[in-house]
Amino acid sequence: MFDLRDNVMLITGSSRGIGRAIAEHAAQAGARVVISSRKQEACDAVAESIRAAGGEAIAVAANAGRKDELEALVDRTLDEWGRIDTLVCNAAINPHYGPLETIEDAAWDKIMGTNVRSNLWLANMVLPLMAERGGGAMILLSSVAGMRGCMNIGAYGISKTADIGLARTLAVQWGARNIRVNAICPGIVETDFARALWEDPAVAEPSIEATALKRLGRPDDIAGVALFLASPAAHYVTGTTIVADGGMTATINM
Numbered sequence: 040m041f042d043l044r045d046n047v048m049l050i051t052g053s054s055r056g057i058g059r060a061i062a063e064h065a066a067q068a069g070a071r072v073v074i075s076s077r078k079q080e081a082c083d084a085v086a087e088s089i090r091a092a093g094g095e096a097i098a099v100a101a102n103a104g105r106k107d108e109l110e111a112l113v114d115r116t117l118d119e120w121g122r123i124d125t126l127v128c129n130a131a132i133n134p135h136y137g138p139l140e141t142i143e144d145a146a147w148d149k150i151m152g153t154n155v156r157s158n159l160w161l162a163n164m165v166l167p168l169m170a171e172r173g174g175g176a177m178i179l180l181s182s183v184a185g186m187r188g189c190m191n192i193g194a195y196g197i198s199k200t201a202d203i204g205l206a207r208t209l210a211v212q213w214g215a216r217n218i219r220v221n222a223i224c225p226g227i228v229e230t231d232f233a234r235a236l237w238e239d240p241a242v243a244e245p246s247i248e249a250t251a252l253k254r255l256g257r258p259d260d261i262a263g264v265a266l267f268l269a270s271p272a273a274h275y276v277t278g279t280t281i282v283a284d285g286g287m288t289a290t291i292n293m
């Protein structure tokens with residue numbers, strides 16, 4: 040049920056962090072993986088280490104905010120392997136920290152463009168191809184920030200709320216073609232992206248205290264959920280969100 044042999048998986052933002060962990064574990068489970076981020080060299084290094092460990096990987100740089108680069112990423116994957124079975128929309132940015140009243144239009148547009156619209160672009164490029172082949176899976180990396188209101192990362196959080204909605208709506212629209220679409224909401228995971236949160240004891244300590252498992256997340260914690268959603272084990276799971284936050288959103292101090 041958890042075998043990913045025969046699965047071609049394209050993962051955006053997979054040169055490090057959660058995306059890299061998903062790619063490495065998927066390759067170990069037998070998937071052929073496409074490593075992508077803005078920097079070709081960083082992608083090459085990850086693909087090389089996966090191949091050195093006996094897996095199959097190619098590296099294709101693409102900025103998720105640029106449609107032509109995403110088209111080239113999909114085309115290159117099809118040239119190499121002729122199909123995409125699992126699409127993991129993982130790349131995201133957050134250039135604004137602070138209340139919404141201070142955000143510039145350009146930062147808002149960049150967040151929504153890279154974190155939401157690019158996922159729709161990719162869906163519209165890839166899901167019709169999956170449908171022609173009989174089905175597939177799409178996974179969007181959302182966040183617990185998309186499930187709550189946030190004091191300082193509000194615009195990012197709103198983009199992640201939109202990703203939950205996008206997963207749900209794509210699931211409804213593509214379900215009859217045997218395509219499953221789901222979102223994952225990680226809590227705070229120790230990657231470069233969240234460094235400002237977990238390196239600051241004033242944020243990290245109360246966050247750990249408010250988490251049932253009494254620790255922050257690691258990229259592997261999220262990779263397991265993505266592998267499940269990609270695998271035959273999740274064949275009846277679509278249009279939903281799996282929260283992987285160590286029990287952070289389940290906890291209330293009272």
Ligand SMILES: NC(=O)c1ccc[n+]([C@@H]2O[C@H](COP(=O)([O-])OP(=O)(O)OC[C@H]3O[C@@H](n4cnc5c(N)ncnc54)[C@H](OP(=O)(O)O)[C@@H]3O)[C@@H](O)[C@H]2O)c1
Pocket residue numbers: 051052053054055056057058075076077078081101102103104128129130131132153180181182183224225226227228229230231232233
């Ligand atoms: N870490 C957390 O606490 C946390 C919590 C909840 C949700 N998430 C979500 O999990 C996902 C992965 O985050 P992470 O923590 O693993 O981040 P990370 O360690 O900073 O890695 C981000 C990856 O995305 C790539 N990337 C950044 N901007 C890109 C762009 N415009 N186009 C293409 N690739 C881009 C980066 O490579 P390059 O710089 O080479 O492009 C890198 O490979 C994101 O969707 C994030 O919102 C993270």
